[in-house]
Structure formats: structure tokens, C-alpha cells
Amino acid sequence: MATYNVHVTIENKPGISDPEGETILNDLVLKGTHKTVSKIKTAKMLKFTIKEKDKKTAESKIKEICDDLRIYNPMVSKVTIDVFDA
Amino acid sequence: MATYNVHVTIENKPGISDPEGETILNDLVLKGTHKTVSKIKTAKMLKFTIKEKDKKTAESKIKEICDDLRIYNPMVSKVTIDVFDA
Amino acid sequence: MKVGVVVFPGSNCDRDMYHVLTDVFNLDAQYYWHEKSLPKNIDAVILPGGFSYGDRLRAGVIAAHSPIIKDVQKMAKKGIPVLGVCNGFQILVESGLLPGVLLKNESLNFMCEWTNLIVENNKTPFTNQFKLNQKIPIPIANGEGRYYVDDKTLKELKKKNQIVFRYDEVVNGSSNRIAGVCNEDGNVVGMMPHPERAVESEINPIDNKPSSLIFESLLSKMGVSN
Amino acid sequence: MSLEPQELSELKSKIGREPTSTELQIVAAEWSEHCSYKSSKRHLKMLPMKGPLVITEKGYDSGVLDVGDGYVVTAHIESHNHPSAVEPYGGAATGVGGVIRDILSAGTRPIAIFDGLRFGDIEKDQQARWLFKNAVTGIADYGNCLGIPTIGGEVEFDECYENYALVDVAAVGFGKKDKLIKNHAKKGDIVVLMGGSTGRDGIGGSQFASDSLESEDRSAVQIPDPFIEKLIIEAILEARNENVIHAMKDLGGGGLSCAISETADALEIGIEMDVSKVHTRESDMHPDEIMVSESQERMLIVTSKTKFKKLQEICKKFRIRCSIIGKVKSDNQMHIKKGKKTFAHLPTDVVANATLLDLPSKKPSYLKTIEKEKKLKTISDYSKTMMKLLASPNIASKIWVYGQYDHEVGIRTVVKPGRDASVLRLDHGKFLSVKIDGNPKQCYINPREGAIGCFEEACRNVVCTGAKPIGMLDHLQFGSPKDPEIFWTFLESLKGLTDFAKDFKIPCVGGKVSLYNETPVGPIKPTPLIGVIGLIDKQPQIPQKIIDGDYLIIVGDTKDELGGSEYFEYIHKLIGGKCPTVNFSESKKNMKSVLEIIPKQLLKSVHDCSKGGLAVAVSELSLNNQIGCKVSLDKVPGKKLAVDRVLFSESHSRYLLIFDKKNLSKVEKILKKNKTSYNIIGKFGGDKIQFVNGKKSVIDLRVDKAQKTWLNSLRDLVLHG
Ligand SMILES: Nc1ncnc2c1ncn2[C@@H]1O[C@H](COP(=O)(O)OP(=O)(O)O)[C@@H](O)[C@H]1O
């Protein structure tokens, strides 16, 4: 058994608006002197610490948790899962 | 000039509690059948799209934006910046 | 008739709802803690507002996994009236009892204000005393109240008459100004605004009669006269 | 965290030996200004604390008022200034949490929150905007999650708070008199810690609140957890109903050190405690850290061994932890152990009672000339001035703030925020009216009259709803007390408040002192904040829609008192002039008349004149009702003054009464009978706000245009800079 850090990034699917990202872009960033930024998207991340026999199991386990427990709402969001050795 | 995707991850500094992560762990994940998870930490991510002459400039520019505009409060949070080619 | 008010850790409109059911409409209401089961002979179930589990991860998602939700699902299937208000609506959506999802308000802020609803479906157990298109002055109080469905689902909702309430004006950016929906059978209703805050004239600065019809509809559905 | 040299030698002589390191930490926490009130306590005694409705009980953190029929109202006020200045979101949120637990400690359910917010100039200063925005979100997120309505408050901006923030929170509770916790304990009882885990966050917090911001310990940040707090509230109220609580105290500044020593001292017992029994967040915490940690959302409970089982059951239901950390003894000592090893063993009265200081005071030299007025620039267009004032951050509608607060939850809110005081219905048919007010601009010019003015203004607001003031909360916020000039302003404010409280027979039921409020450029202006609680026996004055033809009467004289006014400070950038003063007998007379008219249900609306003077007060009525008005300045009672003075003077004790013409003679009859100074000054109608002087138009504004500006300018400023 080994310990893994698994990062789950939850973000809006393409096509679903992200008012928070837009607000940060328009009201904060572009108001200032930082004109080279063209887009901001927000996401939420959950960092799991998990003990499994290998990286692959860790990943599939977390995938299962995300789907079963509705860690993300499939109607509007998607997840990306990245596994790292702890 | 090239376009970069810059991911800014904002999370509570070590030693500072993360009530949201704890609730997700104890009231959702551990209530189910997923006992191999030992910790969950939440973080917020901002994904910037920026045009700069090189990777390094993109990174320092984003760092500057986050500090200037108080996108995070250095007293409680730390940020990690990752730059990717778009 | 017996009405169950389900209480989750962090519910905070449970006592308000209970007061309205018992003191205003003389119903036999009872609290049910989220770990308990619902009795078989219950006549209606209400999921009140609040911040179950502190709205962590997403409003309603953790409570949707509570043991009592299985019972609510059974009751719903049997056709028993179920009402979710605010966080209760979010829980119904997250537990799959109602379609759609509730996102952060477009303003990105919590919004507490009075608004007007329009009744779009007067066939549900909570709207049968309304005329179609009747207006209801009522307060909202939520941070994640923007109802969202994709275009395809929206068409379905319209076709199956599942839109129960719409806002009279744009309030939070919700799809089609939707404020409340029901399941296909019409017995499970979810709404973001708070009827329990609007049925008493003392605290309703506009008109408490329209909101009262939500509860009177339930009474009439059960054949009880108030 | 450390004691001053003379405090250290005092401690040594009191205990007759060298203190241990843990003892030093404990005593430093408890002897800090924040916990011990060492600079202020000796003087606070002057405030009248007793009254026919006041219930006193040892060890209460909140004031208790008997509101009849077996019911009580509790109230308390707190600030979280230093933490909010560096972490506005968490600081403001945990401020709410702290004051709520004080209300809970008495065994009453919190039913309302009030917030008083002060920041630098948000028009110029991006940092002030950031502080403001995040403090508001912090309060909203915490209060909303608890399901306790935030129903009133105030917001003010002044350059003296540059790079700083004052975040004051008051709370009100309600309950049955016979369910109040009667703090008591006997030998053999056990001491229980319930709630969140003890962590390193907030270590050094109370010391931090007493130091100036420059030397602060920046690790003193607390992470709010309103979800746990909500569960604590429900668990405690259930435990109260089951009678399993003997005594209770919330953990605030100074953490366990203060809670243990103060509880033991108040109940005249000893407590032996084992730090290894405390549920900690990290496993390697030192006893010193455990004793001074200011982790939030924790309560200390004294109960008996037999009742503990029930308490444990309740905590389990609400998924909160509770651990027995100690036991009650009869030796009046606090004995802190880890397993068998002793870390501190001190007499509780030594710990809980720091030696009080008697600091020198001296009248500040700036006061000699401040009341002299400089020549004002001439204004050619008062309509423009008026629009500018309506858009100014201090006068613009605060709807952007209270619209983010759930002010309806609990279904008690009869008069909602946005008017004067807010009104709650109670379970026995009576109503409670509450408002908090401060005015540092006036307090700077005249610390005594300014403080009295805040008190009168809060009373006025409560009176506008038909309530009789029954209790007061004060929160005294000043710079460093070691500066004799600052300490003088503190004493003057306190004396003023005392005089008013005694004369009006309004007891002080609670308060707080916050000193060392210093920004990098100097001390803040004196900022006393006053909360007034009023009781309505029958029917509150609920604002009704004003319509065409309604009459407007002003009660009270308008005087040449523009020092500290928005007109002087915002329009003319002038700090100085004559501060408004309260004439006690006039003030009482006006209150009496208004309180006599309201129950007769003759009035549609009652509003007081405060910030921005008569011009702003009348405009607010117009804007809230979307109707025009025409006011004759020459009819305003008082000595003849220039038009700008009549428009913008901030004289106290003035009320606006709005009513249907048909009630005129009845209203006048009461005013005349009481020999109240008043006059009919105008009428509502049309779609313009108009002020005339004789035949001459002074102000002429379109209601719709003015309303848009007034409603949106604060939001636009916050969101778009
Ligand atoms: N920070 C705040 N939180 C909640 N309500 C607020 C806040 N600031 C202002 N309000 C509300 O807005 C209204 C006007 O406030 P204010 O101008 O301070 O009133 P007044 O001039 O009568 O003292 C009041 O009802 C007040 O309670």
C-alpha cells in the first residue's frame, strides 16, 4: 500500500458561463494595467490523500468517489484527476 | 508573443484549518464505503489565459496580478503558479 | 394530517416552517432528524431551507446522501406531496428527485430581497388553489439560487408542465427565470423563495394571501379545510 | 506574548515564586488589555448598570433584560478590529461567532445580529474597498449560515481608518426567564470542552488585539466555521432544555486561560484541568499553546458526572466533539496538568484580576481650536450638492450591504433594515426595536457631546418605531490609552454616556472596550458605538406608503451645528466647527411626544434627522416611497440660519412625522400639549424633491434620478472602483 495525493479539479463544462471568472477579469484585472490577460476561468480543487496499492487504483477509486458521491454535478461540471506520489 | 495558460491554486496555508475539506471527508466520503481516504483539502483555482513574450514573464506577470489585486490574502492562503503552453 | 419537516445538520428554516404549519395552518407537523426514518403514514414531507452541512462542496449535495433521503424518495414515488424550499430545493435537485441544478447567483452574492413569482402550473399539491399566472410577493434568501437546465431539458420541462414558478423579473440569472419546478408526476415541488416567510401579515409588507395559498393548496389536496 | 516588567514582579510577589512558562502565558493572556480591561475597568464602574428590568447573574457575558410574561432578552456587543484589519473575511466572520456564543452562554437563543463597520475612504483607497467588501461577505457568510438574521447596522468611511477596519458586532437573544443558565458549580462537577478542535490558529490573538497593528503577530488569524457554530447552538439549547448545564462560558480572547480562570473566579471554585484531554487539531501542541489558543467555536461547560451522559448524547447527535478536560475543586486554584505533570498552579483571583491602572489624562491641544469654523466656499447650485451627498459613501443607501444579509430568517423581522431601527416580534406579543449608532466625526470634535449624540441618535431611531429605550450597550473604541490625550477623550466619552444614561434612566446592560486602535498614520478618531434596545408593548410604527398630499412635520429645533457633518466634511473637506449637542430636557420632551403619538396610529412614517441633516432625511423618505415632496426651509423651527445650515445641520432630537392631512389636528394637539417645538414644513406629492426658501427654489431634483444614484452608488463603488 502506498499513499497518493490525488488532485480533483472541478470546473464548468465548456458552454456554461463562469460569472466569477468574468468578474475577476473585467472588474479587477482589465481595470488595472494588465491588458495581456484575455480570459479567466475559475475551478475548485479537492486534494485527496489516499492509500491504495498503486497509482492506477488510486485514480480509479477517486473517480468512483467523484461519480458516486456527486463530487461534481455532471450537468454543469467536469472533473480532471491527477495522481501524484505522496 | 505567445499564449500561456497559467493555473493559480489558492489554498489555506499549512496549519490553518480547512473546515470545508474536513466536512467533505467526514460527512460525505467516510460515511460511504471509501475508507482509504485520509484527508481532503480544498483549494480554489483560477485559470488565466495570457499573452506574453515568454513563460517566465507570464509567470511573474500573473504573480504580480495576484498580489496587486489581492486575489488571495497572503495572511491565510498560499498560491502555487503553474504555467503551460496554450 | 401529518406533515414531516426534515431537519439536517445546518438546516435553519425548520423552526420557521414548523411554526407556519402548526400555528398558522393548524397542521400536525413533526420534525424528523436526517438519520431517522419517516413513518409510513405520513401525508406530506417538507425539506426546509438553511445551510445543510454549511453548503460545503455545493449547496445540498452532502445532505442528499443522508439516510432519510431514501425514505423521501420512496414517499415521492408513492405520490405523497414533497416540498423543498431553498436549501430543501437544492437537496431535492442534488438527490435526483428534481431536474436541473442550482448555481451561484449571477451577482455572485447572497441575495435577500422581496420579489414576485408567477404561477406557471396550478396542478401541483402546492399550487392547486392558484389561478394560472397569479402573482406571489415573496422573499428570496440564497447564494446559490440560479436554476440552470440545458436547452433540451428546458424544452422537456415545458412540455411536461414541470415549471411551477417563474420570477416576474430577472432576479439571479436563472434559466427562463425559473424559481420552482416539479417532477413529472407533479407531487414533488422545489422552490427557491421562502413561502414560510410570507404567510403572516405581520412580517409580510406587501400581501400575505398569495403565499398562504401554497399551504392551503396542500390542505385542499388532503381534503382538509382550514 | 509577554508581561511587562512590573507585571512580572507583581506576579512573582503574589505567588511567592518564579512562574512557570505556562503560567506566564496564561497570565499574559488574562492580563492583556483585551481580557482584563486594566486601563478602563476602574472608570467603567461609573455607568449605571442596574434598572428594574435588568437581571444580573454572576459570570454572564451578556446583559439580560426582563421583557415580561416570563421572557428575557439578552444582548451583547463585541468588536474584531485588529483581526479584521488584516483578514477582513475571517476577522469579521469570527467576530459574529464570538458575540453569538456570548448570547448562547446565558442560555438564550440568538435572534438577531447587528454590524457596525468602519473603513478608510473607499473612493480613493483600494485597500479600504477590499477590506469593506470582504468584511461584509464575512458577516454575511457567517450569519446567514447560522440562520440568525442580521437586521441592522451602519457603515461609515473616514480617512482616520486608512489601512484599518473597525468591525463591531452586536447580538440579541431571546428566551424564557426560567431557562436562563444560573451559573453555579460544586466540588466534584466536571469541566467539559465542546465544539471545534483546538489548533494553532489564533495563538496570541488577544494580545494581538491589544497591540497596535504595526507590531502585530500575523499568525493570529482565525478561520471561521459557521457550520460547527450552528451545531453548537442547537446542541447547547437542547442541553439547556434537558437541564444538563450548571455553568457555561464561551471561549473568546485568551482561550482556555481566560475561560478557566474567569469561570473559576466568578463561581469561587477551583478547576483542575488536563491539557491532554483537549481535542487538538495537531498532535504536537505544547500545553502553553493549548492554553492560549483562540480557536473559534468552542464552549466550556460545567456539569455533573451524571448529567454528562446526556450532554454527550446530544453532542453526538449534532456530531460535535466534547471532552471532559477537568474537574471542579474547592481550592480556588487553577491547576493545569498534562497527565501527572503540573504546568501551572495559580490562585484564580490572581489570574482573573489584573491590577487596574489609573492612567493619566490630558485634554488634547487640538480641541482648543477645532470648533472655530473656517470660511466655506460658496455653493451656487444646491441641487448638485444634494446629488453629490446622496451618492457619497456615507449617505448612499446601504442596500448593497444588508441585501447580502439574510434579514428575514427566524420570521420575526417586522421592520426590515433600510429604515431607522429594525423591529422584531417576540413570542408574547411584544416587539423589540434595536439600533446601533456611532459618529467618530462628531466625537473627534467633541468627545463628550459626540458620544452623547450617538446615544441619543440610537434612542431616536428606536423611538421612531414606537419603542421605549430599555437598555443600552456601549462599545468604546480608541487609540492607545497610554497617550494621555487619547485617554482623556476616552474618559470624556464615558462621562457623557454616563450622564445621559442616568438622566434618561437607560441602564447599560453590556459593553466592550477596544483600545490600541492605531493605524500606521496614527490613532483612530474616538469611536464609541452605542446600541439601544427598545421595547414596544403593542403595535410598532411600521412604515406605510406615503402618498400624494401627506403632510410633513418636523419636531425639534434646527441649530447652527455643522461640526462633523457630512456637509462640512464631504462637501467642504472641513474638519471642525461646532459639534451638535443634546439638550436633555428638549430631547426627552421630543421623545415623549413621538412615543405618545405613535400608538394612536395617526402616522404613516416617522424618521429621524441624522447624517446629512434635514435635507437627507426628507430625501430618504421620498426615495423610499418614490414620491416627491416640497419643503419650506423658512418654516423650520429654530433660530434663523443660512439655507445651507438649515438643510445640512446635524442637530439632534429631530423627528420627521408623516401623516394623512386628516390627522393634523390630533397630531398637533399632542405636540402642543407637551410644548414641543415643531412645525409643518411641507407636503409630499409630485415627482421632484424640492426645498424652497420663501418663494426661492433652493433644491430641485427628480426623484427617479436621485433614487438611482442613492441606491446604486455604493455597489458601483465597491464593484467597479
Ligand atoms: N452594516 C449594515 N448592516 C445592516 N444594516 C445596515 C448596515 N448599514 C446600514 N444598515 C441599515 O440601513 C439603514 C440606514 O442606516 P443608517 O444610515 O445608519 O441609519 P440612521 O441614519 O437612521 O442611523 C438602517 O436600517 C440600518 O440598519
Ligand SMILES: [Mg+2]
Ligand atoms: Mg435614523
